[in-house]
Amino acid sequence: MNLDWSIVPASAGALARGALITIALTVLTMMIAVPCGIGVAMLRESRLRPVAFLATCFVELFRNLPIILVVYWAFYVMPVVFGIAFSPFLTGLVALSLNNTAYNSETFRSGIKSIRRGQTEAALALGMSEAQAFRKIVLPQAWRRVLPVLATTWVTLFKDTSLVSVIAVGDLAHTAMQIRSQSFRVIEMLTAMAAIYWLLGYPQAKIADWIHKKFGVTE
């Protein structure tokens, strides 16, 4: 077997750019999907039936579609049906955000529901409004409870961003695959790609473990 590892350092710049795009996708997706997840969770608990129903439809749709399908859908269907054409990066961001918003909304919903009614009543009895009770009392507690789940979602998302490589986003996976097909250095590039994903992913998984330990079980 003839291996030539020099392709890896030679591609370092491109791989670093790819890794940055992967990290950017992960961070931006979570920055969108966390507040949107809280929003959708609240809509699902709305007293207005149609609102709750639509929110439920959204969650059940995007939670149960493979991400790669949503990515393709956003890339090929969205421009035709809605006349919106984003750059591949934005398209990937939309697809990942839809999927993660659905997941996060379920996470937050169970977190919010796990805070017992008496907490809200204690806040109301002080004279707070429902909105204040939710914001000051329920949400901060729910937040701590769901943090471990969010950490796990984050780690999964980091790896799942590789799925957007199918629409040429220029993330780490796409970049490595490009170099592979141009240089025919298959083993070298796949190994390098695995190493980079692992080196970036491992600390995140460790942080997630730490969050699990710190916030996992209370009360």
Place this chain on the structure above:
Amino acid sequence: MTAASVVLQYRNVRKLYGDFVALSGVSMEVRRGQVVCLIGPSGSGKSTLLRCTNALETLDGGELLFDGVPLPKEPAAIRKVRQRMGMVFQNFELFPHKTAIQNVMMGPSTVLGLSDAQSRDRAEALLAKVGLVEKAGNYPANLSGGQQQRVAIARALAMEPEVMLFDEPTSALDPETIGEVLNVMKTLADDGMTMVVVTHEMTFARRVADHVVVFDSGQIIEQGPPGQIFDAPHQARTRDFLGHLGWDA
């Protein structure tokens, strides 16, 4: 002594949960400075009446007047009423993500809009009053049940309420910490606070209450001064209830 003014007046109050009649026409009144104890078997409606008082439950009939004015329906007006009533819950319901002093500061800073320094001063004074200054920085998880309930009382007092509502404040406590909570309540009563107390602590009711109301099956079966209720109850059902608790009427 002339009779103090009526603060709370319940007129034929009714409350339903589906088919279950929780309160079927309850009438009573609470005067300023009075301690009124609501006693009776579990599920007899006394907690429901208390929760109707600050509109945590809505009435299905009758009227409830606070300071001569019927309880409002609009959320903003309800909030104003709640600010004038403090409530203490069976399970304390301290906010677990806040320290003891932050719990007490919550009402003044969030609802009354006091500055941080002002609400801190008020909270410190109240923690001193319930004997817990040295626990100000503790989270509820690091307080005993009795300490948590004393913080909860301080939290309610921080709104400077005209009336304090206690919903079985010692029922979730270990026997050895019940006394410290009852002592704080006794002090409050001695200071002239108007209090409505749902309780199973008959000794407390006997010693501190000005007026005792006995509930059964969503109705008041008897009410009067503690001497009457505990020593010479007019109703057989009152005698039965006290007898079950081992009280020798």
